[in-house]
Amino acid sequence: xxxxxxxxxxxxxxxxxxxxxxxxxxxxxxxxxxxxxxxxxxxxxxxxxxxxxxxxxxxxxxxxxxxxxxxxxxxxxxxxxxxxxxxxxxxxxxxxxxxxxxxxxxxxxxxxxxxxxxxxxxxxxxxxxxxxxxxxxxxxxxxxxxxxxxxxxxxxxxxxxxxxxxxxxxxxxxxxxxxxxxxxxxxxxxxxxxxxxxxxxxxxxxxxxxxxxxxxxxxxxxxxxxxxxxxxxxxxxxxxxxxxxxxxxxxxxxxxxxxxxxxxxxxxxxxxxxxxxxxxxxxxxxxxxxxxxxxxxxxxxxxxxxxxxxxxxxxxxxxxxxxxxxxxxxxxxxxxxx
Amino acid sequence: xxxxxxxxxxxxxxxxxxxxxxxxxxxxxxxxxxxxxxxxxxxxxxxxxxxxxxxxxxxxxxxxxxxxxxxxxxxxxxxxxxxxxxxxxxxxxxxxxxxxxxxxxxxxxxxxxxxxxxxxxxxxxxxxxxxxxxxxxxxxxxxxxxxxxxxxxxxxxxxxxxxxxxxxxxxxxxxxxxxxxxxxxxxxxxxxxxxxxxxxxxxxxxxxxxxxxxxxxxxxxxxxxxxxxxxxxxxxxxxxxxxxxxxxxxxxxxxxxxxxxxxxxxxxxxxxxxxxxxxxxxxxxxxxxxxxxxxxx
Numbered sequence: 180x181x182x183x184x185x186x187x188x189x190x191x192x193x194x195x196x197x198x199x200x201x202x203x204x205x206x207x208x209x210x211x212x213x214x215x216x217x218x219x220x221x222x223x224x225x226x227x228x229x230x231x232x233x234x235x236x237x238x239x240x241x242x243x244x245x246x247x248x249x250x251x252x253x254x255x256x257x258x259x260x261x262x263x264x265x266x267x268x269x270x271x272x273x274x275x276x277x278x279x280x281x282x283x284x285x286x287x288x289x290x291x292x293x294x295x296x297x298x299x300x301x302x303x304x305x306x307x308x309x310x311x312x313x314x315x316x317x318x319x320x321x322x323x324x325x326x327x328x329x330x331x332x333x334x335x336x337x338x339x340x341x342x343x344x345x346x347x348x349x350x351x352x353x354x355x356x357x358x359x360x361x362x363x364x365x366x367x368x369x370x371x372x373x374x375x376x377x378x379x380x381x382x383x384x385x386x387x388x389x390x391x392x393x394x395x396x397x398x399x400x401x402x403x404x405x406x407x408x409x410x411x412x413x414x415x416x417x418x419x420x421x422x423x424x425x426x427x428x429x430x431x432x433x434x435x436x437x438x439x440x441x442x443x444x445x446x447x448x449x450x451x452x453x454x455x456x457x458x459x460x461x462x463x464x465x466x467x468x469x470x471x472x473x474x475x476x477x478x479x480x481x482x483x484x485x486x487x488x489x490x491x492x493x494x495x496x497x498x499x500x501x502x503x504x505x506x507x508x509x510x511x512x513x514x515x516x517x
Numbered sequence: 518x519x520x521x522x523x524x525x526x527x528x529x530x531x532x533x534x535x536x537x538x539x540x541x542x543x544x545x546x547x548x549x550x551x552x553x554x555x556x557x558x559x560x561x562x563x564x565x566x567x568x569x570x571x572x573x574x575x576x577x578x579x580x581x582x583x584x585x586x587x588x589x590x591x592x593x594x595x596x597x598x599x600x601x602x603x604x605x606x607x608x609x610x611x612x613x614x615x616x617x618x619x620x621x622x623x624x625x626x627x628x629x630x631x632x633x634x635x636x637x638x639x640x641x642x643x644x645x646x647x648x649x650x651x652x653x654x655x656x657x658x659x660x661x662x663x664x665x666x667x668x669x670x671x672x673x674x675x676x677x678x679x680x681x682x683x684x685x686x687x688x689x690x691x692x693x694x695x696x697x698x699x700x701x702x703x704x705x706x707x708x709x710x711x712x713x714x715x716x717x718x719x720x721x722x723x724x725x726x727x728x729x730x731x732x733x734x735x736x737x738x739x740x741x742x743x744x745x746x747x748x749x750x751x752x753x754x755x756x757x758x759x760x761x762x763x764x765x766x767x768x769x770x771x772x773x774x775x776x777x778x779x780x781x782x783x784x785x786x787x788x789x790x791x792x793x794x795x796x797x798x799x800x801x802x803x804x805x806x807x808x809x810x811x812x813x814x
Contacts, residue, residue, distance in 0.1 A: 215798075256621050266738050271691045308802055311624055317800060319795050322750060330789055443746055447628060454625060489641040493633035499628050501614045 214373060217349035219476055221234075222364040231432075235366045236472050237371045238409030238428050240465030244378060244422030250450070251459030252382050253414045255309075258334040259301060259317030261410040263419040265441030266293035267426025269328065272436035281346040289425045294423020295416065297324060302415035306408055309397070318443065325441045340437035364480045367428055371465075374421055381417065390414055451496050457506025466507050527785065531660040536779040538659065542668045544775030545675035548768040549730040550748055551755040552679055555724030559762025560719050562620050563612060566627035568727055569749025570634040575728025576601045576740040577638055580647045591653035592761025593732045597725040608717050616716075631745060638742040646739040649732070662741045671733045678729060679768065682722070686764075695719055699762070747791075754798040762810025769810050 218237075222230045242264055242466070249255045268292025279283055299321075305316040328335045342464040348362055349355045358366070381387050389410050392400045401407045429463065430436050439445075456467025471492065478488040503510055554568045578596035597655060611626050653670065656663040686692040697705040698715045706712045731740075751774070759770030774794045781790040801809055 256624070304803065305801055308806070310619075310621060312802060312806070313562075314621065315757070316799065319750065319798060323792055326788055328790055330786060340759050381678075426773070430719055445630065450625065450628070487636040489632050489636040490640070493629045495638070496632070497611050497626055497629040500622055500629065501611070504622075 181470045186517065208464050212474045215368075218368050219365065222361040222468060223416050227360060230360050230364055232472065232476065234360070234432060235429075236366050236469045237364075237465070238432065238455025239452060239472065240446075241374055241428070241467040242422050242425040243449050243456065243464030243468050244375065244415055245418045245425065246449045247458055247461055247464045248378060248382070248390075248418045248421075250453050251463075252387060252394060252443065253411065255411070255414075256314045256450065257317045257415075257418070258314045258408075258443070258446050258450065259319075259321035260292055260418075260422050261443060261445035262297050262321035263294045263422035264329065264426040264429070264445055264449075265321075265436075266297040267291065267423030268430040268436040268440055269293060269335060269341070269426075270423065271427035271430040273342055275346060275430075276341060277345045283346040283431070284463060285348055286346060286431060287424070290430070291420055291423050294419050294426065298358055298416045298419025298423070301419065302412040310363075318446065321435070321441065321443060321446055323399045325438060325443070330439045330442050330497060335438070336436075338438060339421075339493050340435055340439075342434040345431060363432055367432065369475050370424065372426060374424065375465075378421065382461065386410070386413070453493070453506075454496060454504075455499055457508030458508070460506075460508045460512075463506050463508035470507060479484055532782070532783050535659060535662060535664075536783055538668075538778065540673045540776035540779030541772060543779065546730045546734050547751055547755060547775055548771035549675045549678060549733075549749075550727050551728035551729045551771050552682070552758070552764060553750040553754045554693075554749075554752045555759070555762055555764060555767040556719055557723045558634040558756065559764070561612075562696060563623040563624075563629070564620065564623055564753075565720075565723070566749060567631040567634060567751055568608070568627075568723070569598055569636075569745035569747070570631040571604060571724045571727040572731040572734075573740065573745040574603070574634055574749045575731030575744060576649075576735040577642055577647065577731075578728065579732035579735055580649050580740060583649050588738075589649065592649065594731060598733050600644055600728030601721040601725035604719050605721040607724075608720035610746075611644060612720070613716070617788075631749070635742055635745055636725070642742065643741070646741045647735075648739040649735040651736040665764075667736060670736070674733060674786045675730065675814050678726065682726070683764070691715075691718060749788070751794065752792050754768035756796055758795075760799045760810060763808060763810070765811040766808055770808075773809075 207473050218233075221233055225233065234344065242260060245263075246257055246260045249257045267290035271290035273293075274286040274289035275281040301317060303321045305313055307413055308316055329337060331337070345358055347355055348358050348366060351503030356362070370375060381391070389400065392403075392405075395408055397407060426440070429440070450469055452467035453464045454467070455470055456465065474492055474495075475488045478491060499506065505513070550572055552570065554565055556562055557565050557568075575596050577597060577600050579592040582595040583592040584591070586595075607630055612623060615622050615626055617704070651665060651667040653667050655666050657666060658664070687698060694705070694710045694715050695718070697710055698712055702712060705715075755767050755771045755774055758774065759766030759768070774797065777797065778790050778794050781793040785793075
């Protein structure tokens with residue numbers, strides 16, 4: 180069964196570096212440092228608008244990366260990541276509104292806690308199901324959270340959402356200052372890069388290998404003696420935690436939490452980032468998020484704000500599923516290897 | 518005796534009866550939507566995420582044809598035909614290349630289609646709710662309500678379309694081809710049935726049924742570009758609860774789900790009543806994943 184984009188050949192092989200006579204790790208760290216250096220320098224060069232856009236792309240990239248752990252590595256397409264993202268958002272918002280003075284780290288912790296709660300709930304029920312059933316159940320769960328948040332006006336602010344002020348960037352005993360858009364960018368970059376390294380480590384660990392084995396052949400993995408359901412549950416929870424982290428960051432950057440982000444469209448866009456960038460690569464989803472948002476910006480500059488950018492992007496998305504199931508990263512890798 | 522009497526007295530009989538009628542009317546429309554979805558799934562293993570968008574587009578096209586001709590019945594037929602052609606085009610362009618790949622790819626592709634259609638509707642018609650006037654405006658008295666006859670007519674029409682389709686499946690030549698393909702694709706092909714044509718035809722029929730239900734529904738609440746997701750979710754629930762690919766099961770499930778939602782709406786906000794059907798779906802998936810109305814093998 181060749182079923183790309185949902186299962187791909189092992190993401191661990193990198194023939195390019197072998198040919199160059201370098202070890203994988205050396206090439207990887209060199210590329211990583213290069214990209215990091217560019218991203219650290221970027222806010223110093225870019226104007227305010229592009230700086231904010233880049234920061235947002237990183238946050239969407241983190242959300243997409245978290246969902247790649249499920250789509251690309253475990254073979255489960257989640258259509259419900261907006262629930263984790265949204266709960267992270269509302270968790271952070273709640274902590275910032277309740278605790279005085281607002282504390283950055285407490286907000287992030289509360290966001291993580293909110294997302295973990297949602298993830299536990301979703302993981303418990305949905306991991307018993309496979310394929311489309313999993314996709315539909317995650318979608319339904321995210322709609323349940325959406326309806327609750329939308330109608331529970333006294334706590335969540337309903338349709339208007341919650342508005343709060345951004346906390347200070349405070350590192351105990353060392354640093355305490357207001358966020359500027361540049362320090363915000365560096366802060367987000369640090370968290371996204373850290374999450375990337377953690378997720379990369381996870382996917383290369385024995386645990387990650389079991390996930391990939393579930394993707395390749397679930398009955399066989401079960402026959403070997405792994406408790407597939409437990410691994411799936413942990414995968415969903417881990418994925419939900421990182422999605423919640425992205426939600427908390429987004430809330431802090433934009434100083435609001437709104438029910439729109441819990442709506443299905445966020446989940447759908449997460450899946451689009453993954454497919455466009457290339458599933459099972461972790462970097463791919465970030466590239467996909469960047470491509471999506473730059474295209475969106477480009478289209479709205481070309482045709483005006485009212486232009487329905489999702490029409491051309493949707494067509495590109497369908498074309499990519501048919502003709503380029505490995506996504507941009509998969510394509511780039513194949514092209515580099517040739 | 519006093520306590521039981523109080524409980525019996527607290528049950529709002531009039532509300533229950535009104536909601537039963539509402540539930541059956543909504544259930545028949547939902548059955549029409551869901552039978553197209555279950556047909557497409559049963560025959561092609563395609564979960565058509567864009568089904569709700571076909572419903573929405575059908576309603577909009579019905580509005581356009583109605584404005585142009587002034588006839589509701591022309592709108593119903595015209596919109597169904599246009600959407601059928603659109604459905605066939607969708608299947609040929611986006612789904613045919615995916616045959617043989619993981620079914621999840623088709624859910625992604627149809628999701629892409631739904632995005633495109635939804636944003637096209639928003640772009641073309643704007644965020645204003647459009648409404649087609651009811652073709653018959655007479656009403657009858659149901660307790661304290663003036664209940665429109667049109668709703669009853671909708672339920673009857675939906676049942677008639679489903680019944681006609683069932684007869685077509687049973688006795689029509691193309692219907693027999695469809696059933697043969699659903700049973701055994703390879704064998705059907707070996708017998709000389711043009712399977713790709715059957716696929717496209719099934720998709721067109723499913724799309725037309727979604728469009729017809731969209732036009733029938735349009736006079737009741739109105740047409741907006743966001744209604745697609747609600748309906749596709751409801752139809753998914755129906756299809757899963759009724760047993761994937763099970764035609765009769767999905768009709769029973771549609772009425773069941775709509776009745777439960779109607780009753781829940783007596784005590785809950787209508788937007789929260791949706792959660793009840795979500796819960797039914799989750800319970801079904803956990804305890805009877807083959808569907809409530811099928812005996813598990």
